[in-house]
Amino acid sequence: MTNGCKEEPIDNSISLTSIEYNPTEFLPDVPEEFPLLEIPEDNPLTSDGIRLGQHLFFDPILSADSTMSCASCHLPEAGFTDQLAFSTGIDGVAGERSSMSLVNSGFSFNGLFWDGRIQSLETQALLPVEDPIELHHDWQEVIPALRNLPLYQELFRKAFGISTTSEITKELAAKAIAQYERVLISGNSNFDKFLRFEYFFSEEESNGFAMFFDKDPEIIDAECFHCHSASLFTDNSFRNNGLDEVTDLAEFSDLGRGAVTGNPLDNGKFRVPTLRNITLTAPYMHDGRFQTLEEVIDHYDSGGHFAPNRDPLIYELGLTDTEKQNLLAFLHTLVDTSYLSKEYITNPFK
Amino acid sequence: MKMKKYFFILMGMLLLTSCKDDTGDFTLNFKALYDGEPLVMLEALEYTNYDINILESDFYISDITLIKGDERVELAAIDFVDFSSNNFSIDRAEEGIDFNYLEVPVGTYDGLEFSIGVQPEENGMLPNAFESNNPLSNSGNYWSAWDSYIFAKLAGNYRGDDGNLSETWFFHTGTDPLLRTFTVDKEIIIDPSESSSVSISMEHKVLFQDGGDYFDIETNSINHDPTNLAPLEMIVNNYISSFTFD
Numbered sequence: 001m002t003n004g005c006k007e008e009p010i011d012n013s014i015s016l017t018s019i020e021y022n023p024t025e026f027l028p029d030v031p032e033e034f035p036l037l038e039i040p041e042d043n044p045l046t047s048d049g050i051r052l053g054q055h056l057f058f059d060p061i062l063s064a065d066s067t068m069s070c071a072s073c074h075l076p077e078a079g080f081t082d083q084l085a086f087s088t089g090i091d092g093v094a095g096e097r098s099s100m101s102l103v104n105s106g107f108s109f110n111g112l113f114w115d116g117r118i119q120s121l122e123t124q125a126l127l128p129v130e131d132p133i134e135l136h137h138d139w140q141e142v143i144p145a146l147r148n149l150p151l152y153q154e155l156f157r158k159a160f161g162i163s164t165t166s167e168i169t170k171e172l173a174a175k176a177i178a179q180y181e182r183v184l185i186s187g188n189s190n191f192d193k194f195l196r197f198e199y200f201f202s203e204e205e206s207n208g209f210a211m212f213f214d215k216d217p218e219i220i221d222a223e224c225f226h227c228h229s230a231s232l233f234t235d236n237s238f239r240n241n242g243l244d245e246v247t248d249l250a251e252f253s254d255l256g257r258g259a260v261t262g263n264p265l266d267n268g269k270f271r272v273p274t275l276r277n278i279t280l281t282a283p284y285m286h287d288g289r290f291q292t293l294e295e296v297i298d299h300y301d302s303g304g305h306f307a308p309n310r311d312p313l314i315y316e317l318g319l320t321d322t323e324k325q326n327l328l329a330f331l332h333t334l335v336d337t338s339y340l341s342k343e344y345i346t347n348p349f350k
Numbered sequence: 351m352k353m354k355k356y357f358f359i360l361m362g363m364l365l366l367t368s369c370k371d372d373t374g375d376f377t378l379n380f381k382a383l384y385d386g387e388p389l390v391m392l393e394a395l396e397y398t399n400y401d402i403n404i405l406e407s408d409f410y411i412s413d414i415t416l417i418k419g420d421e422r423v424e425l426a427a428i429d430f431v432d433f434s435s436n437n438f439s440i441d442r443a444e445e446g447i448d449f450n451y452l453e454v455p456v457g458t459y460d461g462l463e464f465s466i467g468v469q470p471e472e473n474g475m476l477p478n479a480f481e482s483n484n485p486l487s488n489s490g491n492y493w494s495a496w497d498s499y500i501f502a503k504l505a506g507n508y509r510g511d512d513g514n515l516s517e518t519w520f521f522h523t524g525t526d527p528l529l530r531t532f533t534v535d536k537e538i539i540i541d542p543s544e545s546s547s548v549s550i551s552m553e554h555k556v557l558f559q560d561g562g563d564y565f566d567i568e569t570n571s572i573n574h575d576p577t578n579l580a581p582l583e584m585i586v587n588n589y590i591s592s593f594t595f596d
Binding site: 033034035036038109213214215225226227229230231232235236237247249263264265306308309310312313314315 | 391392403405406434435438476477478480481482487488489490491492493494495505506507514515516518519520572
C-alpha cells in the first residue's frame with residue numbers, strides 16, 4: 001500500500017553553463033588522393049567533440065566490469081585491431097569474427113563491420129557497449145556514471161554545449177566516438193611518400209607495385225587492385241575471395257553479407273578490408289585463418305577454393321617465389337604509424 | 351489579415367500546380383536476357399558446345415538524354431546498371447532495374463540516347479573526385495593502369511574438365527575509344543498526368559557474337575591486356591546490338 005503521496009522525480013542534474021563552450025571546427029588532414037570525407041550535418045567535427053570521443057574510446061567505464069574499452073579490441077599500435085582471430089569480450093566469450101581495423105573507417109560509405117550491417121559510425125558506436133560478447137554493459141548504467149564524473153561533465157559541455165548533465169545521452173556519446181573514429185586517418189606510408197616523390201621504391205617494392213596495380217604488361221598481374229584499390233586499398237565492396245569450398249550457396253557456415261541482404265549471391269561474401277597497415281593486423285581474413293601475409297599470398301596465388309560466387313578475379317595466378325616476395329615487399333610499404341604521434345589519437349589517460 | 355492569408359495559400363497552390371504541369375516523370379527500365387529468357391545469375395546457360403554461367407554483368411550508362419529535334423534534355427549524367435546484384439531470382443530478373451527520372455520537362459520527344467561507359471571528361475577524373483552517392487566514386491570500377499573506368503564487367507564460369515561450372519571467365523571493357531552510344535528511336539511522351547517509361551532488354555548471348563559464330567570463352571577466358579583491345583571492341587559493339595526496347 002502506498003502512502004498516497006506521489007513521489008516527485010529528483011532532479012539530480014547539474015548546471016554546466018559555467019564551463020566555457022567554444023567549439024572549434026576540426027579540419028582533418030586528408031591526403032589529396034583520398035576520397036572526400038563526408039561528415040554528417042548533425043555531427044560536425046570539432047576539436048572538443050573528438051577529444052570527448054577519444055576519452056570514451058579509451059575509457060573502460062563503458063564495460064560492465066570496467067576492464068575493457070573500445071581500444072581493447074582496437075589497439076592503435078596494431079592498426080586499430082587486436083591481432084586476434086576472434087575478439088574476446090569481458091566475459092571471456094569470443095566473437096565470431098575478428099575485429100576490423102578502424103583506420104580510415106570514416107571513408108567507409110558502404111556499411112561497417114565485415115558484413116556491412118551498419119551504415120554509419122554514429123550507429124555503430126552504440127553497439128559494443130551492450131553487446132553481450134563485447135563490453136556487456138547497459139547504456140542506462142553508463143550514462144549516469146558519465147554524468148557523475150566532472151571530467152565528462154566538462155568534456156560533454158565543451159563538445160556539445162549542453163546546459164545540464166541530464167543532457168548527456170548515449171546518442172551524444174556515440175556521436176563523439178564517431179567523430180574520433182572519423183579522424184583516424186592513415187595516409188603517410190612509404191607508398192604515399194612515393195606518390196609525393198619523397199620515397200623511392202626498392203626494386204622488389206617496385207616490382208610488387210607493378211604486380212599489385214597491373215602497371216606493366218611485362219610483369220604478371222596479381223589482380224590485387226580491383227578490390228584493394230588505391231588510395232584506401234579497399235573498394236568497400238563485399239566479395240567471396242575463395243576461402244571456403246561449397247557447391248551450394250546455402251552451405252557457407254558464415255553467410256556474411258548474405259545474412260544482411262538476403263541475397264543468396266551475397267552468401268559467403270565479406271567486406272574487403274583495407275591493406276593499409278596490413279603488416280600490423282595479423283591474423284588475416286574475417287576469421288583470422290591466415291597467420292601470415294605469406295599464407296595470404298599463397299591463398300590468392302592458388303585461386304582459392306571453388307564456390308559458385310567466388311569472385312571471378314580469384315583464379316590461379318602461378319606466381320614464382322620471387323614474385324611473391326616482391327608483392328610482400330610492396331605490402332610492407334603500406335605501413336604508417338605516424339598517427340601514433342598525434343595527441344588527439346593516442347590514449348589520453350596515459 | 352485573413353484574406354491576405356488565403357491569397358498566399360491560393361498563390362502557393364497555383365504555383366505548385368503550374369510547376370507540376372510543366373514536368374512529368376520518366377522511368378528507364380533494364381532487363382537482362384539470355385537466349386530470350388530472363389537472366390538469373392549463376393544459372394547454367396547453354397553456350398556453344400559447352401555451358402557457362404554469368405556471375406557479373408554491370409555497366410555504366412552516361413549522358414542519358416531525351417532528344418527532341420536539336421533539343422536535348424539530360425536526365426542524368428551517369429548511372430550504373432547492376433544486374434550482378436539485382437538478378438538473383440527469376441522475379442527480380444523479370445522485374446529488371448528501374449531508373450526513375452523526376453520532373454522531366456513535358457513534351458513529345460523523338461527518342462532517348464545514352465552511352466555505355468563513361469564520357470571522356472569524367473573518365474579523365476579519379477573516383478576521389480566524386481561524392482560517395484555518385485556511381486563514379488566506386489574505386490573498384492577504376493583501372494589505374496588504363497587511366498580509365500571499367501565501363502562494363504562481364505564474368506562467370508564455364509564448364510571445366512571436372513564437369514562443373516568452375517572455370518572463371520571475365521571481360522572488362524574501358525578506355526575512351528570503347529565508349530558506345532545507343533539510341534532509342536521511339537516517340538516518348540512526357541505527360542504530367544502519367545509516368546512514361548521505356549524498357550530496354552539486353553540479350554547477353556549477343557554480347558559474344560563473333561561474326562556468324564560465338565567467341566570462344568574457353569580459350570580466351572580472361573582479357574586484361576590493354577594492348578589487345580580487339581576482343582573487347584567486339585564486345586562493346588555487341589552491346590549496341592544486344593539492346594532491344596519497347
